[in-house]
Amino acid sequence: MLTEQGETYAGILGIGAYRPKRLVPNAEIVDAIDSSDEWIQQRSGIKTRRFADDSETVVAMSVAASRDALAAAGVDPRQVDCVILATVSHLLQTPSAATAVAHELGTDQAAAFDISAACAGFCHAVALGADLVRGGSARHVLVIGVERLSDITSPTDRGTAFIFADGAGAAVIGPSDTPAIGPVVWGSDGEPKQYDLIRQREDWRDVLVADEPVMPHLTMQGNEVFRWASFSMAKVALQALDRAGVTVDELDCFVPHQANNRITDAMARAMKLPPHVRIARDIVDSGNTSAASIPLALERMIRDGEAKSGDVALLIAFGAGLSYAAQVVTIP
Numbered sequence: 061m062l063t064e065q066g067e068t069y070a071g072i073l074g075i076g077a078y079r080p081k082r083l084v085p086n087a088e089i090v091d092a093i094d095s096s097d098e099w100i101q102q103r104s105g106i107k108t109r110r111f112a113d114d115s116e117t118v119v120a121m122s123v124a125a126s127r128d129a130l131a132a133a134g135v136d137p138r139q140v141d142c143v144i145l146a147t148v149s150h151l152l153q154t155p156s157a158a159t160a161v162a163h164e165l166g167t168d169q170a171a172a173f174d175i176s177a178a179c180a181g182f183c184h185a186v187a188l189g190a191d192l193v194r195g196g197s198a199r200h201v202l203v204i205g206v207e208r209l210s211d212i213t214s215p216t217d218r219g220t221a222f223i224f225a226d227g228a229g230a231a232v233i234g235p236s237d238t239p240a241i242g243p244v245v246w247g248s249d250g251e252p253k254q255y256d257l258i259r260q261r262e263d264w265r266d267v268l269v270a271d272e273p274v275m276p277h278l279t280m281q282g283n284e285v286f287r288w289a290s291f292s293m294a295k296v297a298l299q300a301l302d303r304a305g306v307t308v309d310e311l312d313c314f315v316p317h318q319a320n321n322r323i324t325d326a327m328a329r330a331m332k333l334p335p336h337v338r339i340a341r342d343i344v345d346s347g348n349t350s351a352a353s354i355p356l357a358l359e360r361m362i363r364d365g366e367a368k369s370g371d372v373a374l375l376i377a378f379g380a381g382l383s384y385a386a387q388v389v390t391i392p
């Protein structure tokens with residue numbers, strides 16, 4: 061039997077983003093949850109977020125972010141061999157959003173599939189994409205993180221309404237002359253108590269037999285999530301650095317899932333990040349966009365000059381499942 065011969069190294073070649081047009085300040089959220097702008101900013105760091113309109117679908121936002129990423133990478137859509145789309149808010153059980161995106165972009169019938177790893181989805185997709193390139197199954201992989209969480213967040217839920225938001229980010233992964241995507245450190249904890257910490261509240265089958273059917277919404281036990289993320293995820297982040305052979309002193313950028321600025325602060329403290337490390341803070345005006353948060357934050361840092369080509373960045377994403385993934389990457 062013959063086997064595939066892959067590339068020695070893979071890297072991120074380009075990053076793109078799509079931010080929905082409508083900005084939603086805290087003032088628009090607070091009345092329904094008896095909260096205040098001050099409380100939300102103090103507890104999460106969020107000032108504004110973006111909610112998608114009807115035309116800004118999961119597929120449309122993904123296509124827009126992907127076009128940016130392909131242009132930044134200088135890769136033609138017909139060179140894309142595989143599209144991996146991470147989301148929890150494509151509300152069709154099947155088919156996947158990825159096949160529609162691959163078609164709209166004009167790929168040559170690229171392999172395409174969705175993955176569900178919640179807020180950790182993008183880092184899972186980066187790990188898969190890098191391995192596909194190194195294993196020889198694909199030369200260029202387009203990875204997308206996209207969410208319309210406003211569809212599945214209750215505006216009256218005090219624990220989630222001010223956190224979750226919409227958007228899309230994408231990255232093109234392809235051959236690299238140097239190691240530019242480090243080993244992934246990933247895992248899960250589906251023990252029943254942890255499984256329920258962040259979840260869709262109702263099973264669709266229960267909704268259908270209810271007297272007054274409601275759209276299933278996300279629910280979160282914020283306190284427990286906060287503790288888990290702040291303490292356990294700093295260790296995972298340090299393991300990812302270790303596996304890549306990078307010290308905190310050699311790190312240029314820290315790009316954690318934009319869950320909550322206080323979680324980011326707690327992780328940075330636990331990891332003893334030196335002051336020169338630039339830390340992503342896209343959450344302030346993007347909210348928590350789950351699978352989209354890391355590519356959105358990366359795009360923002362590159363655009364603002366906070367992350368430069370060749371910089372070493374640590375990505376770590378975590379969320380429902382519970383699931384997590386982290387890796388070191390070189391900024392394209």
Ligand SMILES: CC(C)(COP(=O)(O)OP(=O)(O)OC[C@H]1O[C@@H](n2cnc3c(N)ncnc32)[C@H](O)[C@@H]1OP(=O)(O)O)[C@@H](O)C(=O)NCCC(=O)NCCS
Binds near residue numbers: 093094
């Ligand atoms: C959601 C979160 C901000 C809530 O903060 P918290 O300190 O845990 O809140 P608690 O539920 O313990 O409530 C503390 C107080 O705030 C109040 N409160 C809760 N939600 C509120 C809201 N939206 N607005 C105003 N007050 C609120 C509570 O009533 C309580 O008041 P009390 O002390 O008078 O009883 C916090 O748990 C958190 O950030 N968790 C992590 C969430 C996250 O990042 N998830 C993404 C992971 S992917």
